[in-house]
Structure formats: structure tokens, C-alpha cells
Amino acid sequence: MAMTSLARRRATSLFNSSILRGSAFSRSFASGSDDNDVVVIGGGPGGYVAAIKAAQLGLKTTCIEKRGALGGTCLNVGCIPSKALLHSSHMYHEAVHAFPNHGVKFSQLEVDLPAMMAQKDKAVSGLTRGIEGLFKKNKVNYVKGYGKFAAPNEISVETLEGGNTVIKGKNIIIATGSDVKSLPGVTIDEKKIVSSTGALALSEIPKKLVVIGAGYIGLEMGSVWGRLGSEVTVVEFASDIVPTMDGEVRKQFQRMLEKQKMKFMLKTKVVGVDTSGSAVKLTLEPAAGGEQTTLEADVVLVSAGRTPFTAGLGLDAIGVETDKLGRIPVDHQFMTNVKGVYAIGDVIPGPMLAHKAEEDGVACVEFIAGKEGHVDYDLVPGVVYTHPEVASVGKTEEQVKAAGVAYRVGKFPFMANSRAKAIDDAEGLVKILAEKETDKILGVHIMAPNAGELIHEAVLAMQYGASSEDIARTCHAHPTMSEAVKEAAMATYDKPIHM
Structure with a gap:
């Protein structure tokens, strides 16, 4: 059978890298007394996929997850619940604005927000149980608790049940994901000032919503509540929304969002927040400096990006290096500067995307198993799930x-x-x-x-x-x-x- 060009490239890469690396398998499995071949810290898209793939490759694998529910930020408070609400709110918006044009009319239409939230929660819980089922199917040991390094090949876990256990592994993969990036002087209470997590669980539709940050998450969540009736204003420090987007497409995209009544205040920064009254009062000024103005909102969503989550892992204790942004540098096989300790997903440089983390996880354990991993970071797609x-x-x-x-x-x-x-x-x-x-x-x-x-x-x-x-x-x-x-x-x- 003829080999495809991509297969040829990968085969050549495998041959060349094996010459350069020697035997990755023998190097990674140098210690023969440890309990696990692979221990994964974090059960998000990168971590749980890495754990399943490792087990499929015949490696004894344990995955440690502090949340007590697999799927990480993406499944529990990110990608999945946000897409559920995006779809539900789009259905309502279509019913109000588009159905009459298609000959479908209602005498009465209203939003049942608790039912909408229940549908979202049902999707999340079902998928979480599904991952646990995949762990059982593939014989991945699942430990619920907060893990930190006691040694390069030992993880001390404070379990959710209240005890402590030590998990040993020949190879440790850090897959702890990312957390909301905070803003100076802005305290997130998940009530008046919310992160994306709080924005997914509001108990009522805010009359006025201010979104700080015009990236993927801010625009998606702004779309959800805007469709349901909120007056949405997006405050962005930069001169453009979604700065990584193609300029021509971005301009058309912004015009489309403005047609949907989303307002934008670009080149603007938040310099003060007052939550003492019933409404949140934001003090704003031009990014370059200038006259200050105020903006009121019922709810403020802080969506200024995400930062690697490595707090409490004990990286300093074993000498794992991080850069000035808190990311963990790795080599082409995802190994940190400490032998046998790897990192994938949001904690390493690159786009903070669930599907990128999954690819990292598969490639990483393939390297650990002596195979050739492959991720083409130039071809990682990005999607903004608005309409x-x-x-x-x-x-x-x-x-x-x-x-x-x-x-x-x-x-x-x-x-x-x-x-x-x-x-x-x-x-x-x-x-x-x-x-x-x-x-x-x-x-x-x-x-x-x-x-x-x-x-x-x-x-x-x-x-x-x-x-x-x-x-x-x-x-x-x-x-x-x-x-x-x-x-x-x-x-x-x-x-x-x-x-």
C-alpha cells in the first residue's frame, strides 16, 4: 500500500528523532521500583486524554484531579456549559427575531432561566460521568484530591475525603490547566463582579452587563446575556477586539456584533470599581490616559484572559522552572528541565485551547512510551462561538x-x-x-x-x-x-x- 505524504513525513521524523534521542523508552523507564508508569496531575482535556492514551499504550496510569469531577475548566465551567447556554440563548433569540419570517408565530414567549441552567448542568454532569466511565474502561486509576510534588517521582495528595496518600510514578505529567487572570483593584465575588464561572450561573438576567475584555470568552458570554435581554457593553484596553483575528474578518465581526446591539469601548481601561451600592460603578479612562468617565452595571464580567495554574504544586521544591508569565518551558517531548517531569496544555507556552491540550496529552505519552508524538501548532484552529x-x-x-x-x-x-x-x-x-x-x-x-x-x-x-x-x-x-x-x-x- 502506498504511504501518504504525511505518513512519510512522520516516519522520517520518527527515524531521525530516534537517532537523536537514542531510546526514549529506556530513558523514561529508568526507575523500575515506582508504582505507576505515568501519573497525571489534572483531569481536564489535556490530563484525562493523556491518562486514557497512556493506559491504551499499556502503561500503568493514575490521574489526580482536585475538583472531584473530571473534564477540568472546559467541561465543568468553560467550553461545555458556555456552549449549552449559547445554544439555548440562540434558540430564544431566533424564536423572537427569526421565527416570524419563517411563518412560525407564538402568542407568548418567555425565558425560563432555571430550566435553561438545568439543561446546561445536565449536559455537564452527563459528560463528566462519561469520562469516569472511560477511565474504568481503560483501567486508569482515578484519585480525587489536590496533588503536589514531594519528590520528582512522588505526588502527595490531600484527598477530598480528608486523608493523605502518596502516588509514585516513573513519569509525572503536569496538566493543571489555567485560571482566570485577575485585574488590579477588581475583586471577583462571583455575584456582582464575576468570572466566566459566575457568568455561567447567574440567577437572573442582568439589565446591564459590562464585559471587561473583548476576547473569545468575553464575547461569547456577552452574546449569551445579550440575546436574553441584557444591555451589553464591552470594555477593551486594546484598539481591536480579538487581536489575533484576521483584520478584515475582525472588522466585519465587530459590525455584526454591533448590529446585535453589543456596544464597544475600545482603547479604554478600568481604573476603579465601586460595589458599595446596588449597582457596580466602574471608573474608566482612555488607555493612553485622559479624562475619566463612569459606567454602571448590574453585573461586571472580568474576561481579561487566563493564567497558568501551578499554585501549590511544589514546583520549586523539585526545581521545575517557570517563565515570567508562570508558564512551564518544555522541550519537544514536553519534558521540563527536571527529568521525568512533563507538562502539557495551558501550563506551557501556546494557545490556551482545550483541543490543543488534548493533542499535547496524546503526543506527550507517545514520547514517554517510546513512540513519536506529533502536534503541528501552526494548524490549531480557533473558534469564537457567537452567531x-x-x-x-x-x-x-x-x-x-x-x-x-x-x-x-x-x-x-x-x-x-x-x-x-x-x-x-x-x-x-x-x-x-x-x-x-x-x-x-x-x-x-x-x-x-x-x-x-x-x-x-x-x-x-x-x-x-x-x-x-x-x-x-x-x-x-x-x-x-x-x-x-x-x-x-x-x-x-x-x-x-x-x-
């Missing part, structure tokens, strides 16, 4: 320009897509960047309903080094939203048909 969604992979146009690469751009609007027009949901576009000389795809950016699903055609194409013509000459079913990707590819290397 429309915005998804991207690869380079932005600004990055391509800065690199001095000659390139072509192809764009196709969903206003010209038959499926989007048929369902009356045609805001957005597909934008493809390709190298001018070779037509190799450099980046793809999509703003559309379900952009987070559409982007993976581009991820796979770029993983195999495809050209825009390769996508353009691939048959796409009609009528589908994905035809816009094909048309944008046609516009990149030649001309589109339907525009």
Missing part, C-alpha cells in the same frame, strides 16, 4: 504581509451561497490566503453559522499541504454552506462561479 461563529486556521493576512510572502487572497460571501440564503442566515464570508507562486494554502478564515465545523476542511487540507486549487476541484454537495469554501478557493487561484 455567526468565527473560525480560523493558519496565518492572518497581516502575518503573511509581515513575513514578506507574495500571496493571493480569495473571498466568497455567504450572501451568494444558496443554502445560506434559503435558511435566511447569510451573514459572513470565507477568506483564503495562498502563496502566490505555489498556491499552497497559508490561512483560512470563516465567519458564518457553524464556522467551527466548516473550518476543519481547511485544517485537513493544510495538514496535507494542499493548494487552493485542490479544494476548488473537490466536489462539494449542493446546497451546503461548505460550497462557500469551494468558491473562495476558486476565487483564490482563479475565479468563483457564483459571484
